[in-house]
Amino acid sequence: MATGDEGKGIERHLTSYGDREFSKYMRRAFLASAGYDRHDLDRPIVGIVDTSSDYNTCHRQMPEMVQAVKRGVLEAGGLPLAFPTISLHEILTAPTTMLFRNLAAMDTEEMIRAQPMDAVVLLGGCDKTVPAQIMGAISAGVPFVSAVAGPMLTGSWRGQRLGACTDCRRFWAQYRAGELTDTEIREVEQSLCATGGTCMVMGTASTMAAVTEALGLTVPGGAAPPHPSGERLLRCVESGRCAVRLAETGLCPSDILSRESFLNALTVLAALGGSTNAIVHLLAMARRAGIALTLDDFDRTAAKTPLLVDCKPAGMGYMEDLHRAGGVPVLLRELMPLLHLDTMTVTCKTLGALLADVPAAGAWQTTIRTLENPLGPTGALAVLHGSLCPDGAVIKAAAATPALMKHRGPAVIFESAEDAQRIDDPGLAITPDHVMILRNCGPVGAGMPEAGCLPIPKYLAVQGVKDMVRVSDARMSGTAYGTVALHCAPEAAVGGPLALVRNGDKIELNVEERRLDLLVEPAELERRRSEWASPAKPERGWRRLHVEHVLQANLGADMAFL
Ligand code: FES
Numbered sequence: 001m002a003t004g005d006e007g008k009g010i011e012r013h014l015t016s017y018g019d020r021e022f023s024k025y026m027r028r029a030f031l032a033s034a035g036y037d038r039h040d041l042d043r044p045i046v047g048i049v050d051t052s053s054d055y056n057t058c059h060r061q062m063p064e065m066v067q068a069v070k071r072g073v074l075e076a077g078g079l080p081l082a083f084p085t086i087s088l089h090e091i092l093t094a095p096t097t098m099l100f101r102n103l104a105a106m107d108t109e110e111m112i113r114a115q116p117m118d119a120v121v122l123l124g125g126c127d128k129t130v131p132a133q134i135m136g137a138i139s140a141g142v143p144f145v146s147a148v149a150g151p152m153l154t155g156s157w158r159g160q161r162l163g164a165c166t167d168c169r170r171f172w173a174q175y176r177a178g179e180l181t182d183t184e185i186r187e188v189e190q191s192l193c194a195t196g197g198t199c200m201v202m203g204t205a206s207t208m209a210a211v212t213e214a215l216g217l218t219v220p221g222g223a224a225p226p227h228p229s230g231e232r233l234l235r236c237v238e239s240g241r242c243a244v245r246l247a248e249t250g251l252c253p254s255d256i257l258s259r260e261s262f263l264n265a266l267t268v269l270a271a272l273g274g275s276t277n278a279i280v281h282l283l284a285m286a287r288r289a290g291i292a293l294t295l296d297d298f299d300r301t302a303a304k305t306p307l308l309v310d311c312k313p314a315g316m317g318y319m320e321d322l323h324r325a326g327g328v329p330v331l332l333r334e335l336m337p338l339l340h341l342d343t344m345t346v347t348c349k350t351l352g353a354l355l356a357d358v359p360a361a362g363a364w365q366t367t368i369r370t371l372e373n374p375l376g377p378t379g380a381l382a383v384l385h386g387s388l389c390p391d392g393a394v395i396k397a398a399a400a401t402p403a404l405m406k407h408r409g410p411a412v413i414f415e416s417a418e419d420a421q422r423i424d425d426p427g428l429a430i431t432p433d434h435v436m437i438l439r440n441c442g443p444v445g446a447g448m449p450e451a452g453c454l455p456i457p458k459y460l461a462v463q464g465v466k467d468m469v470r471v472s473d474a475r476m477s478g479t480a481y482g483t484v485a486l487h488c489a490p491e492a493a494v495g496g497p498l499a500l501v502r503n504g505d506k507i508e509l510n511v512e513e514r515r516l517d518l519l520v521e522p523a524e525l526e527r528r529r530s531e532w533a534s535p536a537k538p539e540r541g542w543r544r545l546h547v548e549h550v551l552q553a554n555l556g557a558d559m560a561f562l
Contacts, residue, residue: 007116010024010116013116015027027116043078045247046118046120047115049108051124051133055092056088057193058152059126060196065147068234072237072239072240072243073121085108090126090128098475098557101131101135102135102558113142118142125197127205128281135285135558137253141254143250143253145346146212146218147222149232150198150209151320152164152196154320164479165201166479171185176458177458177461200318201312201318201479202274202313202315202319204477206478210268214261216261216343219238219242219346224322246348257286258343262282262297263301267338270307273399275479295392302379306378309331309368313478313481314398324367333358334370384511385515386516386517387517388498388518396484400467405483405511409433409435410506410507411505414437414439416446420438428457432465435468435470436468436471439491442490442493442494443553445473450474451476452470469485473493489552489553493535497525507519546559
């Protein structure tokens with residue numbers, strides 16, 4: 001998608017004064033105040049999207065990363081100019097970062113388009129930042145390379161290796177079950193996030209970094225080096241050099257992205273047992289690129305791709321193990337029979353050409369398995385259809401309890417994430433057979449928070465119940481685990497079948513048959529539908545705009561007008 005804007009470097013996207021030469025002269029004059037002369041300004045300009053923020057601990061060392069990218073740009077003969085955009089930290093943003101992903105994408109797109117740059121390096125990392133940046137950059141149509149913050153290093157507590165956030169959840173579940181004291185949970189709290197960087201399990205940030213590399217949008221090996229490492233900075237330097245080459249060749253997102261490159265990303269997602277959130281983000285990214293991709297593509301791809309990577313929550317390892325084992329290039333090498341190797345990358349080489357020099361997974365490591373000796377079966381992610389989710393729902397089968405993947409039980413309903421606060425009320429008389437329903441948490445209902453992995457009621461947890469079937473129109477964190485059906489579409493807030501469920505209705509989940517059904521007669525559902533009223537809209541601002549234009553989860557939850 002070309003921008004249609006003439007000129008290069010500082011002459012791109014001229015400010016409108018009605019006199020183009022005056023606009024150029026004014027730019028040179030103001031940039032002189034920053035010490036730039038014509039020697040600098042004749043170079044290709046590489047913008048650097050900087051999402052440093054005191055509120056974003058995952059990007060803690062991003063200022064160093066910016067400097068490293070600048071060095072790479074200068075070495076390759078370009079002029080680097082960094083600029084800030086919205087930064088979204090998963091834990092410090094209310095009610096959910098997903099409500100702001102599309103706003104961040106708009107910010108990124110418009111700032112790339114409004115300012116002069118021949119290529120751009122996107123520095124993101126924490127969950128929504130990477131898909132938001134890529135969505136925006138695809139729409140802006142300027143050559144780009146994505147450079148992620150990289151994962152934290154693991155911490156330890158009383159001899160146990162641990163990290164965010166699968167272990168956050170495991171220890172919290174133990175605390176709720178009375179297995180940890182107040183003192184112990186406080187010690188754990190201080191040990192979970194040992195360094196800056198993104199969550200170091202195969203959560204959304206790690207998954208998005210890996211699928212972005214599979215899409216050909218990072219330099220080789222860009223996904224896995226830890227945030228505090230020299231290798232992370234080296235990837236940033238390489239990204240800067242790469243961006244100058246992209247500026248010179250004009251290789252645009254539309255030259256790199258294809259249906260085949262997305263199918264490669266889906267294969268990697270399945271082999272990782274990666275975050276279900278990546279499904280929403282990849283659908284949105286493909287839609288921005290004008291590439292047909294559906295939920296069923298995810299199911300079909302996962303059905304033929306075994307789990308190869310031993311990383312929590314589907315496995316036991318951490319991102320630093322994946323990095324030491326060779327990272328995403330070695331994983332891609334092992335997946336070669338399942339990949340489209342003629343897809344293009346930001347290096348201006350095809351994926352196949354890049355993988356020609358990559359060694360096979362070493363016998364000395366156990367993190368990256370082979371197709372002949374996988375860690376787990378195919379079908380790590382499954383897409384469900386049925387009377388409860390006519391437009392689809394997803395489940396991370398690799399993180400679910402096998403015995404619950406075929407289950408029929410009575411519904412117990414929570415109307416919102418706030419309403420779920422009463423989950424520990426023994427008066428609800430929830431049994432392990434119940435199916436816990438959370439609704440009004442879809443894109444329209446609540447911006448799609450990661451609330452779908454409802455906690456096990458405390459009175460069941462202390463009896464040793466570790467998992468139950470849960471169903472919602474929400475998302476769940478990529479670091480979470482359990483038998484949790486998510487992203488039900490259409491969502492409750494637009495009148496999807498989830499809105500019509502009543503306490504005690506029978507729900508049936510059958511992952512093998514890819515079904516999720518509400519076992520209530522159609523005539524009764526029609527009667528209930530006639531009584532249903534849509535919720536009130538927010539009065540103003542971004543939230544109003546979001547509710548009026550956001551698409552359903554099966555379409556990527558992007559804004560319809562983007
Ligand atoms: Fe930022 Fe997990 S909170 S990646």
